Amino acid sequence: MKLCTYTAQGQTRTGIVVGDCVIDTGVSGTMIDLIHRWDQLKAGLEAKAAAGGGAPLASVKLEAPVQRPGKIFAIGLNYADHVAESNMAPPERQVWFTKAQTSINAPYDPIEIASGTMTTDYEVELVAVIGRGGKHIAEADAAAAVFGYCVGNDVTERMWQHASPQWSLGKSFDTHAPIGPWIVTADELGDPHTLGLRCFVNGEQRQASNTSQLVFNIWQQIAHLSVGMTLEAGDVLFTGTPGGVGAAMDPRQFLKAGDVVRCEVDGLGHIEGTMVAEG
Numbered sequence: 001m002k003l004c005t006y007t008a009q010g011q012t013r014t015g016i017v018v019g020d021c022v023i024d025t026g027v028s029g030t031m032i033d034l035i036h037r038w039d040q041l042k043a044g045l046e047a048k049a050a051a052g053g054g055a056p057l058a059s060v061k062l063e064a065p066v067q068r069p070g071k072i073f074a075i076g077l078n079y080a081d082h083v084a085e086s087n088m089a090p091p092e093r094q095v096w097f098t099k100a101q102t103s104i105n106a107p108y109d110p111i112e113i114a115s116g117t118m119t120t121d122y123e124v125e126l127v128a129v130i131g132r133g134g135k136h137i138a139e140a141d142a143a144a145a146v147f148g149y150c151v152g153n154d155v156t157e158r159m160w161q162h163a164s165p166q167w168s169l170g171k172s173f174d175t176h177a178p179i180g181p182w183i184v185t186a187d188e189l190g191d192p193h194t195l196g197l198r199c200f201v202n203g204e205q206r207q208a209s210n211t212s213q214l215v216f217n218i219w220q221q222i223a224h225l226s227v228g229m230t231l232e233a234g235d236v237l238f239t240g241t242p243g244g245v246g247a248a249m250d251p252r253q254f255l256k257a258g259d260v261v262r263c264e265v266d267g268l269g270h271i272e273g274t275m276v277a278e279g
Contacts, residue, residue, distance in 0.1 A: 078240025
């Protein structure tokens with residue numbers, strides 16, 4: 001099932017995407033509320049999806065499927081080609097950083113280049129959305145902790161990222177975590193480790209890889225994170241970006257106002273944002 005958050009006639013709701021239409025779930029609250037109640041709601045929502053109807057998708061505004069995740073974590077250096085182009089040694093342990101809640105952005109909204117910055121970069125990623133979650137989750141049980149998946153762009157301000165050994169500031173600028181366009185539930189997607197992912201800037205392909213190339217797979221990521229913290233419904237995990245980022249090009253190619261960045265993952269659709277100057 002494809003589940004979205006959308007705004008129509010001034011109201012923001014959760015919906016089911018079927019073809020070119022969106023069907024209101026009729027569930028009160030946010031996507032996180034829906035995830036919490038998923039076991040009770042699933043059969044009824046499947047029946048709604050099968051019945052069809054709804055509004056044309058083009059008539060609504062798609063929002064970030066999870067608008068205020070409790071936690072946003074992202075793993076760095078998780079594709080071998082990206083490690084190589086970054087001139088860094090392959091990590092022996094997982095390298096994690098956080099992104100601020102306020103970095104979340106809708107899938108087709110503009111992406112801001114902050115005032116006084118010149119090194120904004122793109123990073124296409126598969127994003128996992130936690131469902132059941134928990135703590136001390138074994139790798140063998142990690143798949144059951146995931147609600148679904150969407151496309152993400154881990155937009156990064158490189159100057160700020162590398163000004164400190166902690167990357168979170170450079171990763172947390174407003175609008176720098178667009179996700180969407182919807183969540184494809186884990187049962188519909190199947191194995192998340194066989195998916196092609198690509199990034200285009202103004203139609204030029206910059207990144208292309210497959211999630212089979214992850215250094216640490218998603219089950220290892222969940223097991224690692226859940227050692228120290230409880231993963232909760234609606235938490236968002238950016239699972240890594242492949243090679244081809246602008247900072248590694250010769251000459252380096254950072255994003256500028258007017259550039260259009262499209263990120264896509266097989267089976268999940270695409271997100272696309274136009275870069276704009278802040279303010």
